[in-house]
Amino acid sequence: MHPAKSVIFFTTASGAGYGMMIWLAVLAALGMLPQETVFGLLVFGLAFALIVGGLLSSTFHLGRPERAWRAMSQWRTSWLSREGLAAIIGFMPLGLFAVVTIFGIADMALGVVFGLVGAAMALLTLYCTAMIYASLRTIPAWHNGWTVAGYLVLGPMNGAVILAFLLAAFGFEEAAGAMRTIAGVMVIIGLTVKTFYWKHLATAPATSTAGSATGLGHLGKVEMTGSPHDQNNYLLREMGFRIARKHARKLGRIAIMLGFWVPLACLLVAGIFLDGGLPAAGIALLFVAVVACQVGITAERWLFFAEAKHAVTLYYGEQAV
Amino acid sequence: MTSLPDTTAKKLGLVVDLDICVGCHACAVNCKEWNASAKSAPLTDYDPYGKKPDGVWFNRVHTYETTDDAGHGQTVHFPRSCLHCEDAPCVTVCPTGASYKREEDGIVLVNEDICIGCKLCSWACPYGAREYDENEGVMKKCTLCVDKIYNENLPEESRVPACVSTCPAGARSFGDLGDPESEVSKLVAARGGYDLMPEQGTKPVNKYLPPRPRQDGRGGDKAPRMLTSADDSTEGAGLIARWVDKILS
Numbered sequence: 001m002h003p004a005k006s007v008i009f010f011t012t013a014s015g016a017g018y019g020m021m022i023w024l025a026v027l028a029a030l031g032m033l034p035q036e037t038v039f040g041l042l043v044f045g046l047a048f049a050l051i052v053g054g055l056l057s058s059t060f061h062l063g064r065p066e067r068a069w070r071a072m073s074q075w076r077t078s079w080l081s082r083e084g085l086a087a088i089i090g091f092m093p094l095g096l097f098a099v100v101t102i103f104g105i106a107d108m109a110l111g112v113v114f115g116l117v118g119a120a121m122a123l124l125t126l127y128c129t130a131m132i133y134a135s136l137r138t139i140p141a142w143h144n145g146w147t148v149a150g151y152l153v154l155g156p157m158n159g160a161v162i163l164a165f166l167l168a169a170f171g172f173e174e175a176a177g178a179m180r181t182i183a184g185v186m187v188i189i190g191l192t193v194k195t196f197y198w199k200h201l202a203t204a205p206a207t208s209t210a211g212s213a214t215g216l217g218h219l220g221k222v223e224m225t226g227s228p229h230d231q232n233n234y235l236l237r238e239m240g241f242r243i244a245r246k247h248a249r250k251l252g253r254i255a256i257m258l259g260f261w262v263p264l265a266c267l268l269v270a271g272i273f274l275d276g277g278l279p280a281a282g283i284a285l286l287f288v289a290v291v292a293c294q295v296g297i298t299a300e301r302w303l304f305f306a307e308a309k310h311a312v313t314l315y316y317g318e319q320a321v
Numbered sequence: 322m323t324s325l326p327d328t329t330a331k332k333l334g335l336v337v338d339l340d341i342c343v344g345c346h347a348c349a350v351n352c353k354e355w356n357a358s359a360k361s362a363p364l365t366d367y368d369p370y371g372k373k374p375d376g377v378w379f380n381r382v383h384t385y386e387t388t389d390d391a392g393h394g395q396t397v398h399f400p401r402s403c404l405h406c407e408d409a410p411c412v413t414v415c416p417t418g419a420s421y422k423r424e425e426d427g428i429v430l431v432n433e434d435i436c437i438g439c440k441l442c443s444w445a446c447p448y449g450a451r452e453y454d455e456n457e458g459v460m461k462k463c464t465l466c467v468d469k470i471y472n473e474n475l476p477e478e479s480r481v482p483a484c485v486s487t488c489p490a491g492a493r494s495f496g497d498l499g500d501p502e503s504e505v506s507k508l509v510a511a512r513g514g515y516d517l518m519p520e521q522g523t524k525p526v527n528k529y530l531p532p533r534p535r536q537d538g539r540g541g542d543k544a545p546r547m548l549t550s551a552d553d554s555t556e557g558a559g560l561i562a563r564w565v566d567k568i569l570s
Contacts, residue, residue: 001444063438063458070435071416074323080441081416137410137521138447208447208518210385215515215529216339219387219395226384228349228401231373235449238440311518312449315383315401 001139002241003305006061011129012158012297014054014087015151018122019159020047021094023182024101025115028108032175033101039170040102043163048098055087079135083128090121126155133304140207140321141308146197150304153193154297157186161263161293165286168274176274183289184267191260194300198252201307206320213314224317239310248307251299259296263289323415325408329427332499333465334405334526335485336508340533341492344384344398348484348493352380352402352463355483360468361433365456377452379403379463380484397532400493402484403450403463404517404525405429411442411451411462419460427499427526428467433459447521470495498526 024043027033034040059065072088074081093114100111130151133142160183167176210224211217266289273282309321356379357364366376380402387395405422409429412420419436422429431442431451436459443451443460451462466482469475479486485495496505505528508514514528555566 061439063440063453063455063460064436067417067435067437070418071437071439074416074418077323077325077413078416078441080414080439084416132414132441135414136445138445208520212518212520213447214385214397214399215517215531216385216387216397216399219397219532220389220393222385222387224383225386225396226344226398228346228378228381228383229375231375233375234377234443234452234455238443238453239449310444311447311521315449 001305001308001310002238003302004061006057008298008301008305010054010058011151012054012294012301013050013057015126015129015155015297016158016162016294017047017050017052017054018126019156020050020163021097021115021122021159022119022156023160023163023179025097025112025119026182027175027178028097028101028112028115030178032178034167034170034172034175035101035104035108036170037102039166039172040098043166044098044102046162046166047159048094051087079128079131083125083132086121086125086128090118090125093121094118123152126151137207138311139308140204141201142304143207144200144204146193146200149193150197153186153190154300157183157190158293158297160186161267161286161289164267165283165290168270168279168283168286171279173274177271180267180271180286184264187260187264187267191256191264194256194260208311208314209320210314210318213311224315227316235312236316239312240316241306243303243306248303251303255296255299255303257296258292259300262292262296266292323412323418323420325412325422326424329407329422329424329499331426331497332405332407332526333426333428333470333496334498334505334528335402335465335482336494336496336498336505336514336528336530337400338492338494338512338530339397339399340530341490342382342398342400343490343492344382345489346382347487347489348400349378349380349382351483351487353378355466355469356464359466360464361431361461363454363457364461365454367455377454377461379450379452379461381449395532395535400484401448401450402527403429403465404448404523404527405463405465407524407526408522410445410447410521410523414441414445416441428465429462430464430467431460431462433457433461436460447518447523448525465495498528 024033059068062068071081071084075085097111097114097118100106100114130148134147137143160179164179164183167179210222214222216222266285270282270285311321353364364377368374380400383399383401385397385399405427409422412422417435417437419432420442438458440453451460454461470480481495485493494505494508496503498505500506509528512530514530516525555563
């Protein structure tokens, strides 16, 4: 599948934004969320910017962005429609959560309720995003449970790493410590999920073949000797994207290294520095974790598209998907 | 609504006979000609007179070669277009309701006035039936010539899809595949018509008829796909040929 920049940015950015919101709500429920105006404006501002920026970016790949509002109507059957609705509805509790936390206009107990409802909506939105891909039988690389697990884990993982850095940078030691632990656990879960995802890709039996696509399989091996067109077409541009295997392996290693191992090491060592009276070094390491995580997750998301084979390619020379 | 109808009164569709198709692409060309000025018009072409012409087509003709274990080959021309599936995944994924399946005849259509061009339907279709129009920003697809088959201004024999009326070999048939007594249903039953990628769960309406087994005059075996070695023997050769062979070898 063609890896569209707008969709890669959308899924990574809004995933991180929703992830931040989920952990902010958890911290609030544990009574550990600092209620300081500057910090509140910054973290909630960043989370909302990531979510809104991602959603806006996702409309850039539309042919008719001015009609995007129509995408809300078919929630009975369409996961894309459900995702749009969940995102819009989620803004209400998340917005109230932010306002109560930053400006203290109501009791924080109410803020926690808004936060937890918002966190549930954030998870639901991530689930809908995952199901857009996982529901497509035409793309076996996506049509499995590891796709859903990946979207549910990687967004919150990325959000946790970002929050661990921001909390430490603002000197909220208790919350920062808790967040480092959460982030470390999420990174380990994320690495496990992606490892199983890639293992599934490598070992799952083919869903369809050139033989079943043409119905000529009983005659032997089916090979295309004449293409309908001698130039590219929409199908090949959108669905026929092919990545060289050596690049896939290299990018896979980059994704695993920068997305998981580097953040994990930074989180552990940063904890030692912060506890040992070297806060600047610790905070710097957490910043490295944030940057590495963004690069790694972007590589992971690029591969998620580039490695996925679509059934239509069977008509154009692919033997099995 | 992108919910699929429980049943459709008719299941209009095509039957493509792979035994007859000669791969002339006339169906694809006449499809383009009709639809470039019909409901889905324009069927945009990019760089039409340049070095890399490209554009929206609803019908594409592939040519495949099959090779069995014994190395025997067969060439099959294969027209590919929308199958107007009963469980059309392109319809249910649509977030706007632009994609729909008609209750009266089962034709799958796009309402281009509300399509947002998200392209998800083309991802959901295993058959590559949907092609995005970059200039219009909307998705387009085979309409089964809905503006031709019901058109009372046309003589009755012309009220079939453009690909069917133009096929010079008679490889394409059109009719109600939901009616077991229709000509197309009888044809499918008689010739073992089949679904493409049944494992995708789409329940295609269109059916394909398989190529008939190869007839062979010399005792049942098919012709070899290619020559495997040069002929070493001079048996049956003329006098001069045998003389040349002797000099050369």
